[in-house]
Amino acid sequence: MRNDPRQYDELAHQWWDPRGHFVSLSWIARSRAEQIPNATRPGAVLVDVACGGGLLHPHLEGKGYTHVGVDLSEEGPKVARGHGVDHVVRGDINHIPLADGSADVVVAGQCLEHVADPYAVAVECCRILKPGGTFVLDTIADTALARLFIITIGENLPLPGMAPKGCHDHRLFVNPDRLAQACASAGVPLKLRGLFPSVLDFLGWFVYLRKEVRMRPVRATNVLYQAVGTKVA
Template sequence: MSIDNDVYDRLGDGWWDEHNPLNLLHGSFTAGRFEYFRSILARDPDGLRVLDIGCGGGFLAEEFARLGCRVVGIDPSAVSIGTARRHAAGIDYLVAAGERLPLRDSAFDVAYCCDVLEHVTDLESVVAETARVLRPGGLYFFDTINRTLASKLVLIKVAQDWRLTRMIDTTLHVWDMFITPDELTAVLRRHGLRVDELTGLGPRRNKLGLVWDFVQTRRGRLTYGELSRRMDTGRVRGLQVSYMGFAIKA
């Protein structure tokens, strides 16, 4: 079974629509990630040059722009880039892939990949390009999915395979493409990026309530946006399903 990355073209005009499955990645996901990333920025972020690799509809790009950062967002989906451009001015959006960034060396203070690394077929190239465009001492924020039995149960079986709870009728994820923390740390190290911290990322809603919310969403009784908010996604203790962190360019 191959991953369906074309879904971001098919549904990419509705990233900001709460009834669109892609809006699940907003709500508490955007808030939880951004709260953590913002806590790492030790100084005033105003004027920082920030690169969003795999920006989708611009959820996180707009958060960094509100801080006063100069944001560039890239995504291989032209439909998603069109949506991001229409939703917010002042952000430079480009149709491009992480494996080949049309950007100069050492151009950014911060780069990040969220909901991206587990979708790419050439992780080494994406990380190498990210490292190339970061200045020495620059920060790399990331999150991805761990390859464990827990992630197979939650993100493959419950969220994708089971008819009563799956969020969308396509293959959003392939378990073999998930990345363990040790694997990601090794790849980052090979390209001059030193991991400083890893922490869990996940829903803080109780498990039974979460499964019920999935069922209700599948039945059309909850929007994807409301489901995301109810999940209360953010920093959690365990790395068994998803994790996030940051690295520093040597």
């Protein structure tokens, strides 16, 4: 079975492993955090939708948010709390258990491609965002090229740092135009750009010369892409 959510519990010990299955998520988390503005009020809340093991947390240091995670898995929230996430709610992002307008920032990193209706989940994210708040997301495009890179290559190469086999289902990959339309209709016009790992960094990381791989912005949004929007006041 593809996209089995139990995989995240079975592999929870790997969330922070620098050569483990989830390491590329930590590289993407850094890039995601660069899109998050500093808090503009004391007590500002950032909701990290499907927070997993809390990989975003170190990149929020100094930005001034209370970091609230939501995740369905049993183990992810424990790992996230152990790595500094302030509060983690165990819940389903199809129906985020938070009030309308309760978040100054909502982030949805690498999760929309794991749910049956990513457009409805994006609208849920917009619902919990305050007017003037920021929505940052990254996900995988519904293209044959994304399927090739993310599943055929990414899940099958016998190398460190590759995604767990079966972790993605290409039928759930997310159309960028449809996503932008859904968010615009929920009051959050998005700006999209593609992301691609630095090949030099990747080679360096592979031979232990680099600790991390930087994600580079690219024009093409047909594999991995990121989007940022502000909710209209």
